[in-house]
Amino acid sequence: MTVASLLFILVRLSGSPAALLAGAGASQAQVRSAHVAYGLDGPILQQYVTFVTRALRLDFGQSPAHHAAAVELVRLRLPATVLLTAAAVAATALVAVSLGVWLGLRADRPEHGWAFRLLLTGQSLPALIVGLVLVQLLGLTPATGARSSLSFTLSALTLTWWLTPRAARLTAGTVAGALRQTWVLTAKAMGATSRDLLWGHVLPNALLAALALVGVQVAFLLSATVVVEWLFGWPGVGDLLAGSLRAMDFPVVEAAMFAIAFLVFATYAMVDLVVAAVDPRLRRRPTPP
Amino acid sequence: MTGPVLAHEMGLSRRLLPAPAIPTPGLLVGGMVGLLAVAVLGLVGAGIAQEHAAPAQRLLAPGAIGHPLGTDQLGRDVLARTLAGFRWSLVVVLPATLIAGLAGTGLGLAAAASWGWTRVILERATETAAGFPFLVLAAPIVALAGRGYWPLLIVLAILASAPFALAVFDTTWRGRGRTPVADALNALPTALPVVGAFIVADLVVTEACLSFLGVGAPEVAPSWGNMLADARQNVSAAPWILYAPAAALLLTVLSANWFGEGLGQLWRVKTR
Numbered sequence: 001m002t003v004a005s006l007l008f009i010l011v012r013l014s015g016s017p018a019a020l021l022a023g024a025g026a027s028q029a030q031v032r033s034a035h036v037a038y039g040l041d042g043p044i045l046q047q048y049v050t051f052v053t054r055a056l057r058l059d060f061g062q063s064p065a066h067h068a069a070a071v072e073l074v075r076l077r078l079p080a081t082v083l084l085t086a087a088a089v090a091a092t093a094l095v096a097v098s099l100g101v102w103l104g105l106r107a108d109r110p111e112h113g114w115a116f117r118l119l120l121t122g123q124s125l126p127a128l129i130v131g132l133v134l135v136q137l138l139g140l141t142p143a144t145g146a147r148s149s150l151s152f153t154l155s156a157l158t159l160t161w162w163l164t165p166r167a168a169r170l171t172a173g174t175v176a177g178a179l180r181q182t183w184v185l186t187a188k189a190m191g192a193t194s195r196d197l198l199w200g201h202v203l204p205n206a207l208l209a210a211l212a213l214v215g216v217q218v219a220f221l222l223s224a225t226v227v228v229e230w231l232f233g234w235p236g237v238g239d240l241l242a243g244s245l246r247a248m249d250f251p252v253v254e255a256a257m258f259a260i261a262f263l264v265f266a267t268y269a270m271v272d273l274v275v276a277a278v279d280p281r282l283r284r285r286p287t288p289p
Numbered sequence: 290m291t292g293p294v295l296a297h298e299m300g301l302s303r304r305l306l307p308a309p310a311i312p313t314p315g316l317l318v319g320g321m322v323g324l325l326a327v328a329v330l331g332l333v334g335a336g337i338a339q340e341h342a343a344p345a346q347r348l349l350a351p352g353a354i355g356h357p358l359g360t361d362q363l364g365r366d367v368l369a370r371t372l373a374g375f376r377w378s379l380v381v382v383l384p385a386t387l388i389a390g391l392a393g394t395g396l397g398l399a400a401a402a403s404w405g406w407t408r409v410i411l412e413r414a415t416e417t418a419a420g421f422p423f424l425v426l427a428a429p430i431v432a433l434a435g436r437g438y439w440p441l442l443i444v445l446a447i448l449a450s451a452p453f454a455l456a457v458f459d460t461t462w463r464g465r466g467r468t469p470v471a472d473a474l475n476a477l478p479t480a481l482p483v484v485g486a487f488i489v490a491d492l493v494v495t496e497a498c499l500s501f502l503g504v505g506a507p508e509v510a511p512s513w514g515n516m517l518a519d520a521r522q523n524v525s526a527a528p529w530i531l532y533a534p535a536a537a538l539l540l541t542v543l544s545a546n547w548f549g550e551g552l553g554q555l556w557r558v559k560t561r
Contacts, residue, residue, distance in 0.1 A: 117316070126498075126538065128498055128514075136520075136524055223425060224425050226502070228501065242502050245428055264421060264422060
């Protein structure tokens with residue numbers, strides 16, 4: 001809804017909304033039909049309502065470049081993006097949580113400082129640069145592109161590289177923080193071994209924090225996805241968006257933005273639900289003893 | 290929107306992650322040195338070497354006479370173009386950050402000072418805006434407005450004001466929890482430079498990404514994103530085009546991040 005309103009303002013500001021909504025390279029007839037479909041003769045409020053309802057019905061019109069419904073194009077690309085981000089998040093969880101726990105357990109040793117600096121440096125490496133260096137090292141040319149398995153691996157690798165330092169730092173901080181808590185002392189006094197503590201108490205906390213972080217970072221992850229997919233030619237929504245932007249294929253741009261917004265807010269909602277379900281502190285009803 | 294845990298887990302601006310047990314000294318100093326280098330290169334870099342297209346000298350390898358880092362596909366000197374990129378990046382990003390800082394602070398304070406529905410609406414709006422993928426929003430806007438300096442500057446300023454507003458709101462209202470208003474306002478001058486440093490780093494990358502995708506800087510502008518796109522096009526013929534702009538981008542982002550992180554650690558020590 002917010003996205004739709006924003007798009008509406010943008011489209012109005014551009015001067016000739018009908019030509020824009022029909023997409024670049026649309027014929028006179030297509031422009032005229034867009035003009036009628038969006039009710040562009042009516043008052044501005046009515047135009048707004050038409051625009052938003054069409055967006056909510058997922059009716060973004062036809063793409064003149066692809067000769068297909070924009071929403072259909074995006075729907076075909078959506079699984080690829082979901083697969084890619086899921087793979088990147090899973091790989092990050094594996095690498096970052098083990099790295100973070102290792103680091104968190106050594107919070108008081110000097111090597112921690114170095115690892116911390118290294119992570120901060122890694123965090124500052126933009127996905128764009130990592131991806132380009134990979135392209136360079138493997139000698140991929142834009143013309144040949146990459147085979148799909150290779151492009152998937154490279155895209156996922158780049159995204160994982162990008163997300164891991166953040167998650168690892170958070171996990172390390174949570175683990176180190178948890179070990180300083182009084183309940184750790186209490187548990188130790190009650191005879192719990194270090195291993196019990198780690199697996200039973202510290203790790204769940206760290207995992208929760210990492211999960212919450214992924215929820216916050218998913219927006220940034222999807223931004224990176226646009227660049228990475230375009231770079232490696234992975235046929236996801238990001239690649240479609242980048243290509244359509246260059247071609248000024250506005251119906252597809254609009255539909256792709258909607259798809260990405262949907263992914264972001266769906267992830268936020270999902271993470272909130274999972275965190276609330278898993279974290280006993282956030283359960284409303286006290287569980288019976 | 291992002292759940293009750295996060296507000297506390299993430300603290301200031303949700304970007305500062307938990308501090309290491311041992312503070313890492315040198316981050317602040319290193320970041321300042323790096324930023325100083327970036328600033329100096331931005332001021333004088335464009336004067337060191339001139340870039341002009343010379344079709345006769347296309348794709349010269351590094352080490353060619355007069356072109357220590359080689360030339361690109363139009364015969365432009367890679368070193369000169371990279372150095373000019375410092376000025377371009379700073380001239381786009383710094384005003385954008387400044388505008389965003391002012392607008393975001395105003396918005397954040399307004400949200401924290403208001404009550405009832407106004408606060409809920411303002412808070413939700415900033416959270417939604419700050420939680421939306423930056424690049425996905427910026428790219429179509431610049432594409433519609435046309436590539437150029439002003440569209441880029443304005444779009445980056447508008448988008449960056451949301452995280453600023455959220456950080457100000459967190460600091461004054463929620464971040465440190467129920468502190469007196471005066472304390473919260475005292476925390477702002479220390480918090481804003483930290484957020485600002487991270488935003489500068491973010492915007493430098495976003496500008497490069499936009500230009501790389503072809504919806505940012507004009508094609509002739511010495512943006513690192515444009516250079517990286519050139520490098521992508523000529524990856525097999527002229528691999529050397531990549532390294533100079535990549536290194537310059539990295540230096541800028543790293544310095545800003547180190548500076549922000551170092552300052553943040555200082556800040557957290559203060560408030561502890």
